[in-house]
Amino acid sequence: xxxxxxxxxxxxxxxxxxxxxxxxxxxxxxxxxxxxxxxxxxxxxxxxxxxxxxxxxxxxxxxxxxxxxxxxxxxxxxxxxxxxxxxxxxxxxxxxxxxxxxxxxxxxxxxxxxxxxxxxxxxxxxxxxxxxxxxxxxxxxxxxxxxxxxxxxxxxxxxxxxxxxxxxxxxxxxxxxxxxxxxxxxxxxxxxxxxxxxxxxxxxxxxxxxxxxxxxxxxxxxxxxxxxxxxxxxxxxxxxxxxxxxxxxxxxxxxxxxxxxxxxxxxxxxxxxxxxxxxxxxxxxxxxxxxxxxxxxxxxxxxxxxxxxxxxxxxxxxxxxxxxxxxxxxxxxxxxxxxxxxxxxxxxxxxxxxxxxxxxxxxxxxxxxxxxxxxxxxxxxxxxxxxxxxxxxxxxxxxxxxxxxxxxxxxxxxxxxxxxxxxxxxxxxxxxxxxxxxxxxx
Amino acid sequence: xxxxxxxxxxxxxxxxxxxxxxxxxxxxxxxxxxxxxxxxxxxxxxxxxxxxxxxxxxxxxxxxxxxxxxxxxxxxxxxxxxxxxxxxxxxxxxxxxxxxxxxxxxxxxxxxxxxxxxxxxxxxxxxxxxxxxxxxxxxxxxxxxxxxxxxxxxxxxxxxxxxxxxxxxxxxxxxxxxxxxxxxxxxxxxxxxxxxxxxxxxxxxxxxxxxxxxxxxxxxxxxxxxxxxxxxxxxxxxxxxxxxxxxxxxxxxxxxxxxxxxxxxxxxxxxxxxxxxxxxxxxxxxxxxxxxxxxxxxxxxxxxxxxxxxxxxxxxxxxxxxxxxxxxxxxxxxxxxxxxxxxxxxxxxxxxxxxxx
Numbered sequence: 164x165x166x167x168x169x170x171x172x173x174x175x176x177x178x179x180x181x182x183x184x185x186x187x188x189x190x191x192x193x194x195x196x197x198x199x200x201x202x203x204x205x206x207x208x209x210x211x212x213x214x215x216x217x218x219x220x221x222x223x224x225x226x227x228x229x230x231x232x233x234x235x236x237x238x239x240x241x242x243x244x245x246x247x248x249x250x251x252x253x254x255x256x257x258x259x260x261x262x263x264x265x266x267x268x269x270x271x272x273x274x275x276x277x278x279x280x281x282x283x284x285x286x287x288x289x290x291x292x293x294x295x296x297x298x299x300x301x302x303x304x305x306x307x308x309x310x311x312x313x314x315x316x317x318x319x320x321x322x323x324x325x326x327x328x329x330x331x332x333x334x335x336x337x338x339x340x341x342x343x344x345x346x347x348x349x350x351x352x353x354x355x356x357x358x359x360x361x362x363x364x365x366x367x368x369x370x371x372x373x374x375x376x377x378x379x380x381x382x383x384x385x386x387x388x389x390x391x392x393x394x395x396x397x398x399x400x401x402x403x404x405x406x407x408x409x410x411x412x413x414x415x416x417x418x419x420x421x422x423x424x425x426x427x428x429x430x431x432x433x434x435x436x437x438x439x440x441x442x443x444x445x446x447x448x449x450x451x452x453x454x455x456x457x458x459x460x461x462x463x464x465x466x467x468x469x470x471x472x473x474x475x476x477x478x479x480x481x482x483x484x485x486x487x488x489x490x491x492x493x494x495x496x497x498x499x500x501x502x503x504x505x506x507x508x509x510x511x512x513x514x515x516x517x518x519x520x521x522x523x524x525x526x527x528x529x530x531x532x533x534x535x536x537x538x539x540x541x542x543x544x545x546x547x548x549x550x551x552x553x554x555x556x557x558x559x560x561x562x563x564x565x566x567x568x569x570x571x572x573x574x575x576x577x578x579x580x581x582x583x584x585x586x587x588x589x590x591x592x593x594x595x596x597x598x599x600x601x602x603x604x605x
Numbered sequence: 606x607x608x609x610x611x612x613x614x615x616x617x618x619x620x621x622x623x624x625x626x627x628x629x630x631x632x633x634x635x636x637x638x639x640x641x642x643x644x645x646x647x648x649x650x651x652x653x654x655x656x657x658x659x660x661x662x663x664x665x666x667x668x669x670x671x672x673x674x675x676x677x678x679x680x681x682x683x684x685x686x687x688x689x690x691x692x693x694x695x696x697x698x699x700x701x702x703x704x705x706x707x708x709x710x711x712x713x714x715x716x717x718x719x720x721x722x723x724x725x726x727x728x729x730x731x732x733x734x735x736x737x738x739x740x741x742x743x744x745x746x747x748x749x750x751x752x753x754x755x756x757x758x759x760x761x762x763x764x765x766x767x768x769x770x771x772x773x774x775x776x777x778x779x780x781x782x783x784x785x786x787x788x789x790x791x792x793x794x795x796x797x798x799x800x801x802x803x804x805x806x807x808x809x810x811x812x813x814x815x816x817x818x819x820x821x822x823x824x825x826x827x828x829x830x831x832x833x834x835x836x837x838x839x840x841x842x843x844x845x846x847x848x849x850x851x852x853x854x855x856x857x858x859x860x861x862x863x864x865x866x867x868x869x870x871x872x873x874x875x876x877x878x879x880x881x882x883x884x885x886x887x888x889x890x891x892x893x894x895x896x897x898x899x900x901x902x903x904x905x906x907x908x909x910x911x912x913x914x915x916x917x918x919x920x921x922x923x924x925x926x927x928x929x930x931x932x933x934x935x936x937x938x939x940x941x942x943x944x945x946x947x948x949x950x951x952x953x954x955x956x957x958x959x960x961x962x
Contacts, residue, residue, distance in 0.1 A: 218855055244857030255849055257712070258902035268845050272857030324856065 169232040170195055171246070171328035171360040172217060177226030179212050179384075186212040188384040189226070196327065197358040199351050201365045201375035205405050209384040210364040211252075214330050217362070219243055230328065244272035248324035250317050250331040259304030262297060262316050263288050269323025284323075291319040295349060311342040318346065322353070329353070331363040335370065343367070347374040372396055372419045380404060396420045410481060425459060439511025440465050441583070444503075444527050449518035449543070450475040456576035457514075458482050462583070465510060467503035468495050468527055475516075494523040504530055510538060512586075514579060515565075517543035519551040520558035528561045535568040539586055541579055544572040620900055621910060628917045632694060635920065636686040638927045643678050651682045685815075692817035692881060693923040693934070694916045695825035697888055699878040701915020702829070703871035704889030705896070705908045706836050709843035710867050711774055718875040718889035720778070721763045721868075722785035723756045727879035729788050729795075730755025731809050736799045748809070749821070753880035759784060760872025767865050774850070774864075812885035812935030814923060821881045832874045833912055839863055843904040885935045887942040888915050898949050918942070 172194040179187040187209045194200050202210040215221050217228055219235045228235045230246040238246070248269070260268075266288040267280050274284070292301050295315040300308055305316060314334060321329060331350065335343040347363075351374050354361045365371040371378050372392035380388035380395060382404045388395045401409045401422065409422040441457055443450045443466045450466060451474060457464055467487030469476040479486045487502035489495050495503075507513060513534055520528060534540060542548075542565060552558040566572070573579045637648045647666060654665040666675035703718040710716075718724070730751035738747060766780050796803045842863045845853040854860045878885070896910030922937045929937075 215851075218851075220851055220854070240854055240859045241857045244855060247855070249852070249855035251849075251852060251855075254852055255712075258847055258897075260844075260902065264903065268841075268848070269856060271841060271845060274841075320856075 170229075171231055172362065173227075173229040173232075174213070174217065175227050175229075177213075177216060177223040177228060179209075179216055179221055180224050185384050187216065187223070190381070190384070190386050191226075192362075192379055192386065192389070194328070194360045194362055196360050197354050198377065199354045199361040199363070199375045200377045200379055201363055201371035202379050202381060203365060203368055203371050204381035208381040208404075210381055211332055212384075213381065214249075214332050214362065214364060217330060218247060218249055241272050244324055244326065246326055247328045247330060248321040248326040250314075250321045250329070250334050252333040252336055254317060256305050256313070259306040261302050261304055262292060262308065262319075263301040265305050265316055266291055266319045266323050269320040272324060287323060288319075291322050292316070294322075295319045296345075310337045311339065311346075314338060314342070315346060315349075318349070327358070328360045328362070331361070333364050333366060335365070335367065343370060350374070368396060368401075369421055372421070373414070373417060392419050396422060439463070440506075440509055441512045441514060442466065442506050442510035443514045443516055444468075444518075444531060445475045445516035446470065446473055446518040446524050446527065448474040450516035451478045452576050453514055453516050453543070453579060454478050454482060454484075456580060457583075458484075460580055465506040467506050468499045468524075468530075470524075475518075492523070495526040500526055500530060503527070507531065507534055510534075512539040512541070512583065514541045514573075515543060517546060517551065519553060520548075521553040525554050525557060528558055531565065532561065535565045535570055539583075540565060540570040541573045541582060542566065542570050543574075545574045621906075621913065624913050624917055628694070628913060628920065631917070631920055631924065632690055635690045635924055636682050638924055639681065639686055640927070641681055643681065647678060648682055651679050652687070655679070655683045684819075688817035688819055688822055689814045689923065690920065691822045692814040692825065693919045695822060695829055696814060696878040696882040696885065697892075697919025697922075698912045698916040699825065699829050699832070699874045700885065700889035701892035701911035701913075701918070702833055702836060702908060703874045703878075704891075704915070705893035705904075705911035706843075706867050706871040706874075707889075708893050709846065709904055709907070710864055710871070711778055712847055713774075713778065714894065715890075716778075717887075718871065718878070719884065719886070720785075721781035721872070722759045722788055723872055723875045724879060724884050725785045725788035725792065726755040726757075726759030727752040727876065728755070728792050728806070728810060728884065731883075732792050732795050732799075732806055735805055736795055749880035752883075753876045756876030756879050757872060759788065760869070760876065763872070764865055764868055767861070767868060777868075808933070809883045810935075811933030812883035812938075813933055814882050814919075817881065825877055825881060828874060828877045832870045833908070836867065836870050837905065837908050839867055840903075840905040840908050843867070843908075847904075883935065885919065885938055887938045887946075888918050891942050891946050892918060894946065895949060 170193050172192070174190060174192040177187060177190045178185065190209070190213060192200070192213070202213060204210050212221065216223055217230075217235065219238065222236055230238065230243065233242075233246075235243060263285070267284060270280070270284045270287070274281075289298070289301060292298050295318055297312060297315055297319065300312060305313055308316065314337060318334070329350070334346055334350075338346060347370060350361055350363065353359050363375070365375075375392060377390060378388070378392050378395045379386055380400065387404060388400060396411065398409055398411060401407050401424065405424075407424040407426060409424040412421045412423070413419070414421045440463045443453050443457070443464065445453070445466065446469055450469075454464060454466060454475070455478065464482065464484040465486065466475065466479040466484060468489055469479065469486055470489050470491045470493075472491050476486060476488060485506060487499050487506055489499035507530060513531060515528070515531060518524070518527075531540070542562060548559050548562045571582065573582060636652060637643070637645045647670075650662050650667065651665050654662040665679050670678075700718050704716070707716040707718060707720060708714060711720075730753070731748055733755070734747050734751045762784060763777060763781055767777055796806060842853070842858045845856050845858050846860060846863070850860050875889075892911040892915040893907050895914050896907050900906055900910055919934070919938070922934055922941065925941065926932050926934050926937050
């Protein structure tokens, strides 16, 4: 049935409307045999509608959907079921049907009206149960097994249809992490080994990036991105489509992008973004909490001067901000201090984190001195400087001097955000804070 | 065989055959029960005589019984008792089957053959007959006809709703219940202005198999045979429909067409039962549950089982009924059926709370 050049699924210019609401607009998508395509997008972006249209449950207002070259709307249910199988997100189950019978339900489209379950069908059902790891549960009822097992049984039932295209709607929603990986791994193996084309709506972008060959991103019913995970997933896209900020890493084992999402800054963007750069002086992990809090609030940052392998430096690099750095355990050299001074010069505000001050990094405090009184300066006061002064009093003296020339003390990162916020708002009374950017805007 | 263990999912067929055998046995001995005392031996002799058209016992009653009395005995056994028994079996089977079908189609354990207003339609038909023909003696022919037409007409209205795209299962159920109320209101209105007829309507409503004729039995079994064949043919679709309209459709079931076909079959089956036996409650509701709880929820089993359980239930009801000098059978089905049903329900839930799967 599957000739090489006819795609199992071909969606061209499809729009779906529910009354006045447009659920899908001019969506196009083609899936080749053996390909695993993940559908991603926020809630209500049209993922499920696209799947349901491909199953013939909703008729497109415009455009065509072909299954192996035949329009889905023209296919009889029986022929449709031989071309596409479906794993729904949730399925009502009232009767405690034994799993082996449950899987046999998937053979419906391959059986004549008067035929019973053939021996071949029964063997297939048992083999599929084995493939999804349920061989020993074949006699158990579908209500007596766990949620993960039921989801795998549903997969086995869909596989029993032996269709060249498999559609899955959030198949991992009710599964724990291990079962999520397991289920998607099995689905991908199916694509690789049997050439089944897979389209799965997935909320979890990390799972999508890990398992899919291609990610199709939907936003407000439109396809806004379509390509390999590496090309599709970007900070810009995450902000535009989902309204989240995210840190992108590369999975050391697989090389696929891994993202750590954050909500977009809650501080009015007009304030935080216009604030200019905030420079954090730290070391020994003391700057980390301040850097993270400021980053999450949306401030632009720089940091210095930090030694290599210091966890503060890792934090700064993770945030992708400019840093003045020095080799480990050495006193801060002229290069690092020069770089730090440049960053201090560029900063609109300076924060001195509660780092332990010794002879090798006393220069960090000394370099702040010229800026006292010129830009807003905050000194962390917890723990107090006396307890982390290992310079015989030199550091405490500089602290005293800075406080004397207008520096303020802060006890915690939250304290600092309050202080910065009120300072900035006081400076720009006329400018009303812009509303936080809504997800999906643009 | 050989592959696969003798698992719990295999329908426990002995159970089915046991009930069927019991039903046959009961049907065989039942003609001996009745208000007129006829010696048991004579009953079976008469049956054998009639069944073999006189070949086995040329003289139905044997020597020692006057011909006039023998003729009365033959009339009672062959024209009254046996038809009533067969009608009880046929109607019970019909109600059981359509109850099982409708519970499957609507995925609702409360569905029964009367749910969609089919009984109300039948009642209206009957009331119309009483109103039109009141005073004339002979209404035995018109009553079943009008009751049947009323039931089928109601069924067709429901089907029209199912046919329209808007007809989801829930819509259908609600429409049926609403239609039922409307018809009951019309019935109440008609009776209000024709009070002489109301006692007869009331008798009819309580259901009875006492006035069965061989023609009726022929019709009932012909319809039953056809309906059960086509319904059980769709048992696999019913199994899939339990997983939801869309899941069934994705597996290849033409859900809407199957639904319409099955509702049509259940409507005609119910209408036949209503036409000849009036409204006999509870059989259609209980029979599928008994099968589901005790045997299997596979609709291949549920449908065949409901057929047999429904028949057995109504036959037992009829026999027990005879000891209480012919109470309306509909009263007995509820009186005896409800405690039994509750017992099954509680037995089941106690088992599951005790930790059994």
